[in-house]
Every structure is written in structure tokens, then in C-alpha cells.
Amino acid sequence: MRFPVRAVSMMVAASLSAGAAFAQKGETVKVAWIDPLSGLMASVGQNQLKSYQFVAEKLNASNPAGVKFEILSIDNKLSPAETLNALKSAADQGVRYVVQGLGSGAATALIDGINKHNQRNPGKEIVFLNYAAVDPDLTNSKCSFWHFRLDADTSMKMEAMTTYIKDQKDVQKVYLINQNYAHGHQVAKFAKENLKRKRPDIQVVGDDLHPLAQVRDFAPYVAKIKASGADTIITGNWGSDLALLVKAANDAGLTAKFYTYYANFGGTPTALGKVANGRVYQIGYGHYNLGGLNGQLVAEFKKRFNDDYYSAATYSGLQMLSIAMAKAKSTDPVKVAYAMEGLKFKTFNGDVEMRKTDHQMQQPLFLAQWAPVDAKNSYNVEGTGMTFVPVKQFDAYVSSTPTSCQMKRPS
Incomplete structure (x- = not known):
């Protein structure tokens, strides 16, 4: 059987192209x-x-x-x-x-x-x-x-976090403090919306936004939190902005609980230390003692x-x-x-x-609490003798939130 030269050339080119596409x-x-x-x-x-x-x-x-x-x-x-x-x-x-x-x-x-x-x-x-x-x-x-x-995303984590908070009767007055960019704005937005829907009796007694990665002394912010009478702080802060915030809170003797997204990020656990035992929670897709x-x-x-x-x-x-x-x-x-x-x-x-x-x-999400290392939860975070102990696991459907995405795909 004989093929036209052009047809053979096209078949060879297609073959080479297909071969190149394979990993x-x-x-x-x-x-x-x-x-x-x-x-x-x-x-x-x-x-x-x-x-x-x-x-x-x-x-x-x-x-x-x-x-x-x-x-x-x-x-x-x-x-x-x-x-x-x-x-x-x-x-x-x-x-x-x-x-x-x-x-x-x-x-x-x-x-x-x-x-x-x-x-x-x-x-x-x-x-x-x-x-x-x-x-x-x-x-x-x-x-x-x-x-x-x-x-x-922020809304998914807040959905899980507030599902837990709604059953915590000691949470009465919440202070929001977040970084002044998209993520921080969204944490504050979804916290207020979810608390109003799940626990309308909770008062939001403060809502602060601060510059991202620029604040070196959070003492003025902590003074406002203390003056508000807040028993709970919700923050999406991460990195130095969370480490310095909790350090200032500890220095001022603030006893309010922290509900966070990123308390496990480097430097923050050391800033928490033993003095924050039982007062800090983190929502995330895992934790150190997951096994x-x-x-x-x-x-x-x-x-x-x-x-x-x-x-x-x-x-x-x-x-x-x-x-x-x-x-x-x-x-x-x-x-x-x-x-x-x-x-x-x-x-x-x-x-x-x-x-x-x-x-x-x-994916599943987990709420974990800052607590001393024990036999069951043995990972020693930053050598503090403390760790994040799982408190609640949320199946993927619990925190899943709807999307308005209108995806445009290449042909």
C-alpha cells in the first residue's frame, strides 16, 4: 500500500508530537x-x-x-x-x-x-x-x-471555626484584629456574617485592621482589646504579625482566647509559650499530631x-x-x-x-488547641514543651462553601 508523501509526513509529525506530549x-x-x-x-x-x-x-x-x-x-x-x-x-x-x-x-x-x-x-x-x-x-x-x-479558603475555615464557637457558651464578646489586605478583610467579613447567623447573641466589640508586615509593637492594639472587655479574639494574622501580637498580649496579661488561622507558623509558638496554655486555637487542614x-x-x-x-x-x-x-x-x-x-x-x-x-x-479541616505535650500528642513545637492538640475534625462537606466562579477553559 502506498501513501502520498504529504500524508506520510503528516503522520510522522503527529507521531512525534504525540511522543513529545508524554511524560x-x-x-x-x-x-x-x-x-x-x-x-x-x-x-x-x-x-x-x-x-x-x-x-x-x-x-x-x-x-x-x-x-x-x-x-x-x-x-x-x-x-x-x-x-x-x-x-x-x-x-x-x-x-x-x-x-x-x-x-x-x-x-x-x-x-x-x-x-x-x-x-x-x-x-x-x-x-x-x-x-x-x-x-x-x-x-x-x-x-x-x-x-x-x-x-x-478564608470562608471555609471560618465556617468550620464558627461551627465550633457557636457551642462555646464562654464566648460572649469577640474582638477582630487582622492585616489590612484582602485576606484580613475577608476574615473580618466572614467572622461577622457567620457569628450573626450562628450566635446572634455574641457581641463584636472591636474590628481593627493594621498594615501587613509593618507593625513592630502591638501593645496599643492589645490595650484596645483589653479595654473592650473581649473574652475572645479572632485573627487571620500570620508570621511576625501574629507572633508580635501574642507576645504583646502575654506581656499585658491579656487572658482572652485566640482563634487563629496560622498560630503554627514559625515564631508564633515560641511567642505563645506555656503562658498561653489552653487559650489559643487554630483552624487548618492538618496539625502536628495527625500521625x-x-x-x-x-x-x-x-x-x-x-x-x-x-x-x-x-x-x-x-x-x-x-x-x-x-x-x-x-x-x-x-x-x-x-x-x-x-x-x-x-x-x-x-x-x-x-x-x-x-x-x-x-478536604477535612481540624481545630486544634495549644496545650502541653503528652503521650498521645507528642510533637514538641519549637522546643516549647507545647503542641497543638486536636479538638474537632470537620469533614469536607461541613466547611465547603459555594462558588460563583464562571470558569473559562481553553479549547
């Missing part, structure tokens, strides 16, 4: 980590970078796609403008996947920048894995096919770096990426993004799903 065993996949390595949040950034490098090394030994992850770090100085510069640098280096999490402002800039880059550069698309930026708008009005969030795979990761990270592994979404993110690459039989971002939509898999905190409609991870 090759041992293929290197560059992942750009874009977060702060300077300024007041540098210590958190350094921990997150080590976490990604640690996870990449573990998964490079074995992952479903057989690829090798290479982590490239770029300091964005916690600035949206610097984040866009970092994105350009990553694109110039041939990076097709980026990860970021410290700051929803930077995440918003990345989504916008990646949308524009991908529109202008077909065949060189970039996918964004967001491991900690939790502004709900990122998977609602600003949702993007190229963006996948691994953490639970199983999480326990192995936490113990190994501590042994290697003498530091705490507190963002396990670094693991589930690269794990999801490798599963999707195996499913797509490709490392091409377009094919992999489609493979991640609706993907269900088991990870460190149980069964999870990357919701297709908005690319928001659906």
Missing part, C-alpha cells in the same frame, strides 16, 4: 517558588522554600509520573509588583509551573499575570499552584483555569532542618501534580490542568478532591 521517566519539571525571602516575613518564606525542596526530594525518589521536580526560588519581597517581575523571570527560564502562598495580594497579581501570559504565549502556558493564599475571591470572581488552590504520612513528614523535616513542617500543602500540591501528569501522560500544563480538575486522591490528611468548578481543594 518521560526522569524528565525534569521546573517549579518556580515565588514568595518572600526578605523583610519581616522572610523566616516564614525560608521555611516554605525548605518545605518544597524537602517534598521535591522525597517525590523525586518515587512519584506516579516518574518525573523529577526542580524547585527554583525567586524572592518577591511580599510585593505584588515584585511578584510580576518574578513571574517574568520564571517564564524566561522556561518554567511552566509556579507555586506561591504567602499573601493574597501576590496571588492576585500572579493570576492576572499568568492569564495574560498564557493568552499571549500559546504553547508556553504556565499553571499556578496556590498553597496558602486564601482570599475567597481567588476561586470566585477572580477564578482562573490556570489557578489551583490547595489550602481551604500517618503527616507524622512521618513532620518527624523527618524536624530531624533534617531542626524546624517545624507546618505547610503540608507543599506535599499534596506536588503529589497532585505528579498524579495528574501520570493521568495526562504529559507534563504539558494544559493537559495537566485538565487532569487536575475534579481529581480525587488520598494524601496526608485523608481523601481530598480538587473541585472542578473553581479549582478549590475540598
Whole structure:
């Protein structure tokens, strides 16, 4: 049988193209980590970078796609403008996947920048894995096919937190203090809405916003909290903004309880110390005493770096990426993004799903309380003799919130 020369040429080209699309065993996949390595949040950034490098090394030994992850770090100085510069640098280096999490402002800039880059550069698309930026708008009005969030968003965490608070009769007067950017605004918004719906008798006696990563002395804020008579503080603060806040609270003898999102972030546990025993709660997708795979990761990270592994979404993110690459039989971002939509898999905190409609991870959440280490909860956080003890687990459906996302997908 004879084929026309042009037909044969087209078949060969198609064959080569298909072969190139398949993930090759041992293929290197560059992942750009874009977060702060300077300024007041540098210590958190350094921990997150080590976490990604640690996870990449573990998964490079074995992952479903057989690829090798290479982590490239770029300091964005916690600035949206610097984040866009970092994105350009990553694109110039041939990076097709980026990860970021410290700051929803930077995440918003990345989504916008990646949308524009991908529109202008077909065949060189970039996918964004967001491991900690939790502004709900990122998977609602600003949702993007190229963006996948691994953490639970602000509204989801507040849904779980207030489900617990509604049954705590000692909570009568709540003070809100948050960072003055998208995430902080959303924490305050959803706290007020949820408390009004679930416990209308609770009074919100204060609502403060302060500059992100600029305040060095929180004593004036703590004085206002004491004067308000608040018995409970709700805050989405993280990094130095939470560590310095709780230090000022301890120094002033403030005995109110703290309900937080990020009390496990580096430096905050040391600031809490034993004096905060029983008074601090954290809502999140895991905790140090979860056991199983999480326990192995936490113990190994501590042994290697003498530091705490507190963002396990670094693991589930690269794990999801490798599963999707195996499913797509490709490392091409377009094919992999489609493979991640609706993907269900088991990870460190149980069964999870990357919701297709908005690319928001659906997963269990846990409320944990700051308490002394014991036989059952033995992880010693920052050498304080204290740990986060699980108080309540929430199945994924409890904290799941609806989305207004109108996803636009590439053809």
C-alpha cells in the first residue's frame, strides 16, 4: 500500500508530537517558588522554600509520573509588583509551573499575570499552584483555569471555626484584629456574617485592621482589646504579625482566647509559650499530631532542618501534580490542568478532591488547641514543651462553601 508523501509526513509529525506530549521517566519539571525571602516575613518564606525542596526530594525518589521536580526560588519581597517581575523571570527560564502562598495580594497579581501570559504565549502556558493564599475571591470572581488552590479558603475555615464557637457558651464578646489586605478583610467579613447567623447573641466589640508586615509593637492594639472587655479574639494574622501580637498580649496579661488561622507558623509558638496554655486555637487542614504520612513528614523535616513542617500543602500540591501528569501522560500544563480538575486522591490528611468548578481543594479541616505535650500528642513545637492538640475534625462537606466562579477553559 502506498501513501502520498504529504500524508506520510503528516503522520510522522503527529507521531512525534504525540511522543513529545508524554511524560518521560526522569524528565525534569521546573517549579518556580515565588514568595518572600526578605523583610519581616522572610523566616516564614525560608521555611516554605525548605518545605518544597524537602517534598521535591522525597517525590523525586518515587512519584506516579516518574518525573523529577526542580524547585527554583525567586524572592518577591511580599510585593505584588515584585511578584510580576518574578513571574517574568520564571517564564524566561522556561518554567511552566509556579507555586506561591504567602499573601493574597501576590496571588492576585500572579493570576492576572499568568492569564495574560498564557493568552499571549500559546504553547508556553504556565499553571499556578496556590498553597496558602486564601482570599475567597481567588476561586470566585477572580477564578482562573490556570489557578489551583490547595489550602481551604478564608470562608471555609471560618465556617468550620464558627461551627465550633457557636457551642462555646464562654464566648460572649469577640474582638477582630487582622492585616489590612484582602485576606484580613475577608476574615473580618466572614467572622461577622457567620457569628450573626450562628450566635446572634455574641457581641463584636472591636474590628481593627493594621498594615501587613509593618507593625513592630502591638501593645496599643492589645490595650484596645483589653479595654473592650473581649473574652475572645479572632485573627487571620500570620508570621511576625501574629507572633508580635501574642507576645504583646502575654506581656499585658491579656487572658482572652485566640482563634487563629496560622498560630503554627514559625515564631508564633515560641511567642505563645506555656503562658498561653489552653487559650489559643487554630483552624487548618492538618496539625502536628495527625500521625500517618503527616507524622512521618513532620518527624523527618524536624530531624533534617531542626524546624517545624507546618505547610503540608507543599506535599499534596506536588503529589497532585505528579498524579495528574501520570493521568495526562504529559507534563504539558494544559493537559495537566485538565487532569487536575475534579481529581480525587488520598494524601496526608485523608481523601481530598480538587473541585472542578473553581479549582478549590475540598478536604477535612481540624481545630486544634495549644496545650502541653503528652503521650498521645507528642510533637514538641519549637522546643516549647507545647503542641497543638486536636479538638474537632470537620469533614469536607461541613466547611465547603459555594462558588460563583464562571470558569473559562481553553479549547
